[in-house]
Amino acid sequence: MQEVPQEQIERARPKPRVLPKYKNPYEIQLAIKFLTSDNKKLRSPPYIQLANQIIQYGQKKFGDTASIWITSALFHAYYTRDWNQMSDCVRSARQCHPTMTERYSLYELQFLVEKNIRLKVKVSKGNAEYQLFGDMDLFDHSSVAEQNQMIEAVQLVELAKMYIRQVWMEMCKENCDIGTTMKLLEKTVKIQKQAQMQLLQLLDEFPRSPNLLRTYAVMSRDID
Numbered sequence: 001m002q003e004v005p006q007e008q009i010e011r012a013r014p015k016p017r018v019l020p021k022y023k024n025p026y027e028i029q030l031a032i033k034f035l036t037s038d039n040k041k042l043r044s045p046p047y048i049q050l051a052n053q054i055i056q057y058g059q060k061k062f063g064d065t066a067s068i069w070i071t072s073a074l075f076h077a078y079y080t081r082d083w084n085q086m087s088d089c090v091r092s093a094r095q096c097h098p099t100m101t102e103r104y105s106l107y108e109l110q111f112l113v114e115k116n117i118r119l120k121v122k123v124s125k126g127n128a129e130y131q132l133f134g135d136m137d138l139f140d141h142s143s144v145a146e147q148n149q150m151i152e153a154v155q156l157v158e159l160a161k162m163y164i165r166q167v168w169m170e171m172c173k174e175n176c177d178i179g180t181t182m183k184l185l186e187k188t189v190k191i192q193k194q195a196q197m198q199l200l201q202l203l204d205e206f207p208r209s210p211n212l213l214r215t216y217a218v219m220s221r222d223i224d
Contacts, residue, residue, distance in 0.1 A: 025068045028058035032075060033183065048079055059092075066102045069093035073109050077159060078187070087113045101169060108162045115158060150202060150212070156195035157219045163188040195219060 022028050035051045055072045062068045073089035076082045090109050098106060167184045170176060199216045206212055 022054075022058065022061070025058060025062045025065050025071075028054060028062070028068060029071050032071060036075075036079065051075065052080070063092070064096055066093045066096040066098035066106075069096065070098075070102060070105050070109070077109070077112065077162075078191075083113060083116050104169065105166070108165055112155075112158050112162060116155060149198060153195050153198035153202065154215060156191050156198065157215060160188050160191040160195060160219070163191065192219065 022031070031054050032051055035047050035054070052075075055068075055075055058068045059072060069089045069092045073086045073093065076086040076089065086109070090106055090113060093102070093106055163184055167181055167188065170181045170184060196216075196219070199212065199219070203209070203212050203216065
C-alpha cells in the first residue's frame, strides 16, 4: 500500500480560522452587526461562537474603550443571555471613562442586570415568598415553568425598552446613522413581538392577573 506524502496530508488538513486584524472598535461592531443580521440564523451556534470570538478579540485589543464593552454587554443580553458576562462587561465599561451617551447606555444595561438578579433571587425563594406580582396576584399559585415564562416576558419587555432608547439616542445625534437606527428599530419590533406573544398567552391562562395587565400596558406605553 502506497504511503501518502506528509506534505500532501498537511495540505489536505483544514486550515484554522484566523480572525482579520481589526484596526478599531468600530470594525469589531460592524463584524458583530454582520454576523447578527436578520439574514443569518441568529441563534445558530456557529454564528454565536464566531461572534463571541470576535468580541473576546476586541476586548483584548481595545479593552480601554467603553464602546467595545457596551457592545459585548448588548451581545450577551440579546444572543447568549449570559447575565454574568453582561454584568462583567458593564463593570469593565464603567472603568473606561465613558462619554455621556455611553453612560446612559450603561445605566440602562445596569438596570437590566439588577432587575434580572432580583427576579432570580425571588424565584429561588419559592412560591411562598414570590413577591414579583403581589400577594393577591393569582400568578403566585402557578407552576415554576409558568413563572419562568413570565420572567422571560418581563426581560424581553425591558430589553425592547432598552433598544427603543438606543433608537432615540441615535436620532438625537448630529450625524444620525440611518442604517444603525433602522437596525435598532428592527430589533425592537422583533423583541416586542416575542414579549407580546408570551404575555398574551399568559393572559389567556391568568386573565385576572392585574400585574400581567400592568406589564402589557407598560410595554404598549413605552414602546408602541
